[in-house]
Amino acid sequence: MKNAEQVTFGGSGLDRAGELRGNPQGLSEAMADPTARTIVFWRGKPLMSTERPAGLIRLAMDHAILRDAVEPPILLGREEGGPVFAVDLSAWTPAGFDEAGASGFLDQSEQRHPALPDWMVFAELRRVMTWLTPRDAELAASGKAIFAWHEIHQFCAKCGVATELSNGGWQRVCPSCNASHFPRTDPVVIMLITHGNSVLMGRSPGWPQGMYSLLAGFVEPGETLEAAVRREVFEESGVRVGEVGYLASQPWPFPASLMFGCWGHAISTDITVDPVEIEDARWITREDMMTISQGHHPEIMPARKGAIAHFLIENWLSDTLD
Template identity: 50%
Template sequence: MVDTPFAFAPGQLDRAAHLRASDDVSKDPRALALVFWRGKLLAADDGHPVAVRLDHPALSDRRDHPIFLGLTPDGPRFAVDLPLWTPPEDAATIGQFVDQSLQVHPAWPEARLVEVRSVMPGLTVLEGECVATGRALLTWHSTHRFCANCGAESNVESLGWVRKCPKCGTQHFPRTDPVVIMAITRGDNLLLGRGPSWPERMYSLLAGFVEPGETIEAAVRREVLEESHIEVAAVRYVTSQPWPFPMSLMFGCHGEAVSDLITIDPVELADARWVSRDDVLLILAGTHPDINSPRPGTIAAALISAWADGHLFEATHWHN
């Protein structure tokens, strides 16, 4: 049972950074690895991750040593990517906004490689933290194999938490991209938008990356103005969520709009609209005629629900 308002909340994994300097922790007989392939997670039929021994023969399809995530009450946990494996099934939908395909690895015929978003609401807090950490780190490794300073292929060090260039000695560390996601309100109305590539009826809160030299508050105001031409005055930070798609940290905020005329940027949005609190209650109940319920486990769903219930400003509602 998930006891937080959204998925991937941290706090139950002991990251044990002091163990990253050697490979001794991987020799622990209780050490297990979560398996990923092209960002997808090996999961059982119930949606929970399958953890395998580090010496499993199928892990020979990895490129790098398994990444050490940390310690759990049941032993060390790692994450491993299998980029050298090719499935017999059609994988054409991988990378699309909605990937409903399921790949079967012959080593685990009773499990499936699934899109993490599809199982995140049912993950325990510890599972969610391990999955989010592992997926984000593996994505970073897959896109940062070569030194940004000299172009040589870098080596994995510190059990996956550093890449070091053997040619120029430059060290590279995992990156996290800051993103703001905001509940923008005006009176008793909430601003929702829909991206150009999103499925029909899917709406959410506006969001965007924080730019260099910018505060969270400034990013909220800029993104809302750019995407909808709505001006925002007061902004307050509410909560945050690690978001491993691919490696972001979502800063959930509330902003008070001082204008209400919407002019969308068609590059960023297909539509944006003000919805009343009554409309939001219908959306959350799944009975709104035009808008689907937000995806469970997301910070957007938590913020929208908290605003509809009048709890957005109660700090005790959020327990990260």
Template identity: 55%
Template sequence: MRQAETVTFGGGGLNRAEDLRRHPDQLAALPVRTLLLWRGKPLLDRSRGALQLLDGSAFDAFDPPVFVGEVEGAAIWARDVSALEVEGADDTLGAFLDPSEQSHPDLPPGSAFVELRATMTQMSALDAEIAATAKGALEWHRTHRFCSNCGAETTPGKAGWMRACGSCGRSHFPRTDPVVIMLITRGDRVLLGRSHGWPEGFFSCLAGFMEPGETMEGAVRREVWEETGVRVGPVRYLASQPWPFPGSLMLGAHGEAITEEITVDEEEIAEAIWLDRSEVLSVFAGTHPTVTPARKGAIARFLLEAWLADRLT
């Protein structure tokens, strides 16, 4: 797929500078810019719709930062400040569509912590990649503080890209969970599903986690069969998207259905439907009577728009 890396969080060109992680003296010699995240929300300059990077080791009383990469000769670090007492934490915090913004008097005027999914399409490709990397890495640290081998508490190292166990000597590294997300078509129609907990009428491509020992193609066929009872024949890879909610790599694929009768497994999803091209066009135009479109910036929408425009090759 020629435009694969134009998906949100892809193609930002971030220099991750892995060599500097292994040479702390060289890393320490670079100017420091810090991105703060509060409960996974990056700090944005609202006037520019860009990340708000602070000079120096900002808020260094909080957890150790993670080195994200080198940009224009500066070291970009990310720091979790979720313990910070902020303003603006209302009832919409953590909702499916979280419009809330949080601020703090010690932060630059006009800056706020904003839900990444609400702003990801407004950022430059580089800013989006920095934010996704920072969110994913910090979430891994938050949920992997103890050794999976012996249970002892671990300590971060390698500029935040590993955790070491002083008890048994094991080293642990950030994980990314592979998820297949499928554009399933049969002729001029596409198969969409709605998960439990999603708003009524909100449909997207089917998706599911890959299992050990499974190919991407096998995972596509298994997930579609389990969720909808539809059998899939040929499968091909299209594009991928890092998805730090909390820590997945979405593997976008195109599958050709060889059956069309839907039998939903209600433990897996709430409902599934076939829509033809004209119906999907009306969904994106906002004129469909019952269906609302997949979220802007998500690979599901990227794949559906590519299918509508005959850009899957």
């Protein structure tokens, strides 16, 4: 697919400076570099500017706000030769923070740190991802995903002892059994399944009213992408799929997936929904999808901008999948 890397979170060409990760002296020098900057996160939310054009905030490494960090900075890479890090401030609790207000399908709440101006806020990445440049999006996705991994891998899976951050934040080491643990990404297939002039769409329980998307599911051990597409579509909808191909991928840090966008040709059309997997599935014609994408359909909302489902559907409608 010629425009595959135009999907959100993909294709910025970030220099990840992998050669520095295992070099303690090089990391120390990078953090002391006067051009070094850090992206700041709170509970997975990046620090953003609310002024237009909105974007990620980059702070100097000696900024006072970083005193609230518990763990060392994580090296994300280089921008224009300058080192870029990520710092997690999740140990800080905003004054008057309402846990209930920061829950739900899409967190609309914003948090402000007293050491920062009011126009700098921590905002949910899914809500602001379409505001970001490709570089900001890649940095935000990388930082969010790596912090999510650290949060749930603080103990050795082999012996249970607390592990220690290493390798610039891209490894955890067990001081007891010397086991090394590295970040993991879960492969997920998301499929544009077509039959003639129609595409297969579904919705999960708990989604907002009117929200539909392409079917998707995790790839199992020992399974090809093609086999995963056929299995997931049949399990969720009862539709059989024949030929399958790959289109594009998208890092999806919610919390740590890599979405493999695929196409597939259905060889059956009867739908039998598995209620454990999805709530509803239906075939939607190209004409109806045009109405949906323009926001004029009476029952179905457009796919969420920034997600690969929206990207694939828009390319299908415009005949630019090849």
